[in-house]
Amino acid sequence: MRVSREGIDEIKRRNDLCEVVLEHGIELKRRGRTYFGLCPFHQEKTSSFAVSRESGLFHCFGCGVGGDVIGFIVRYHQISFREALDRLAARAGIALETLVEPSSRITSREEMARRLHERAAVRFTRLAANGRRP
Ligand SMILES: [Zn+2]
Numbered sequence: 001m002r003v004s005r006e007g008i009d010e011i012k013r014r015n016d017l018c019e020v021v022l023e024h025g026i027e028l029k030r031r032g033r034t035y036f037g038l039c040p041f042h043q044e045k046t047s048s049f050a051v052s053r054e055s056g057l058f059h060c061f062g063c064g065v066g067g068d069v070i071g072f073i074v075r076y077h078q079i080s081f082r083e084a085l086d087r088l089a090a091r092a093g094i095a096l097e098t099l100v101e102p103s104s105r106i107t108s109r110e111e112m113a114r115r116l117h118e119r120a121a122v123r124f125t126r127l128a129a130n131g132r133r134p
Helices: 006-013 017-023 069-077 082-090 102-129
Strands: 029-031 035-037 050-051 057-060 066-068
Touching: 006 029, 006 069, 017 035, 017 069, 017 082, 057 102, 066 069, 069 082
Parallel strands: none
Antiparallel strands: 029 035, 035 050, 050 057, 057 066
């Protein structure tokens, strides 16, 4: 089961990076269009951890880490991308199953239809060979 690109965008859209960062106990102070706080990924006394609410991206000028809200969760909790998606979907109240790649769903449905068709064709051939009407 793969989450679609749209699904990932939806998860990012519904999880405001600033809010998520605040929920992790990081105090943010606004400086212009950017929020600054103490970086959770390295020891520091001056705030070099920058969060842009507009772009939904963070960057630390101290240790150089950066990313989006999913990357933040991955790094902070040291979990996989998929686990971070699970967490953020749950946080936003989205059922992750609804965000699954539609192409993979279609493929399996087509595959199933093809197999059913093949099976019907085999049965038809067998019945015809026996001289009976299908
Ligand atoms: Zn840092």
